[in-house]
Amino acid sequence: xxxxxxxxxxxxxxxxxxxxxxxxxxxxxxxxxxxxxxxxxxxxxxxxxxxxxxxxxxxxxxxxxxxxxxxxxxxxxxxxxxxxxxxxxxxxxxxxxxxxxxxxxxxxxxxxxxxxxxxxxxxxxxxxxxxxxxxxxxxxxxxxxxxxxxxxxxxxxxxxxxxxxxxx
Numbered sequence: 793x794x795x796x797x798x799x800x801x802x803x804x805x806x807x808x809x810x811x812x813x814x815x816x817x818x819x820x821x822x823x824x825x826x827x828x829x830x831x832x833x834x835x836x837x838x839x840x841x842x843x844x845x846x847x848x849x850x851x852x853x854x855x856x857x858x859x860x861x862x863x864x865x866x867x868x869x870x871x872x873x874x875x876x877x878x879x880x881x882x883x884x885x886x887x888x889x890x891x892x893x894x895x896x897x898x899x900x901x902x903x904x905x906x907x908x909x910x911x912x913x914x915x916x917x918x919x920x921x922x923x924x925x926x927x928x929x930x931x932x933x934x935x936x937x938x939x940x941x942x943x944x945x946x947x948x949x950x951x952x953x954x955x956x957x958x959x960x
Contacts, residue, residue, distance in 0.1 A: 840905045841939035844872045855899045859886045872904065872939070876932045884921045887928060891916065896928075909935045 810816040843849070848870035857867035857878055867882055869875035875896075879887065890896050894914060901910035912931050918924040 841942045844904050844906055844939045845936055845943070847871065848874070849903050853903050855895070855903070857882050857886050858889060859883060860889055872900075872906075872909075872932055872936050875900075876929060876936065879925065879928050879932065884925065887924060891924070891928075906935065906939075 808816060810819065851870070853870075855869040855875060855878070857865040857869075859865055865882060865886060867878045867886075869878045891913070897910040897913040900906050900913065909931065912935075913928070916924075916927050916931065918927050
């Protein structure tokens with residue numbers, strides 16, 4: 793997989809069964825995506841926990857805070873930890889705007905994959921502005937802790953299994 797010319801390019805071209813380095817790169821990327829898909833499938837529910845707290849979604853899928861229609865704020869979130877921080881910083885108008893439109897629950901469901909948290913946010917009841925912000929933060933942070941506990945349990949189980957097999 794080389795785009796070099798001259799002698800180096802000829803050597804790479806001679807040993808490659810691909811027509812071009814671009815074809816080689818495309819085949820490599822397909823293999824990587826296939827591997828990633830298989831890993832997520834094997835992880836099952838753990839993949840949701842991992843995406844929710846450890847991994848950041850791609851920039852174009854980040855949650856962007858708005859104060860109203862066509863009034864963006866300079867806040868975004870790419871996982872639940874960043875969402876919690878954004879909720880702390882966002883003005884109440886922004887939080888109400890997103891709750892009314894169900895933006896938080898839609899993003900959490902579609903991007904993070906956490907249906908349980910998405911449903912909880914849709915059902916959130918509040919009587920005052922303070923309750924709104926506290927309720928949002930509490931729900932998100934409780935779920936972050938839940939995901940971290942789940943990942944920690946698996947890590948501890950894997951470490952214990954390694955010790956029993958003499959690999960510690």
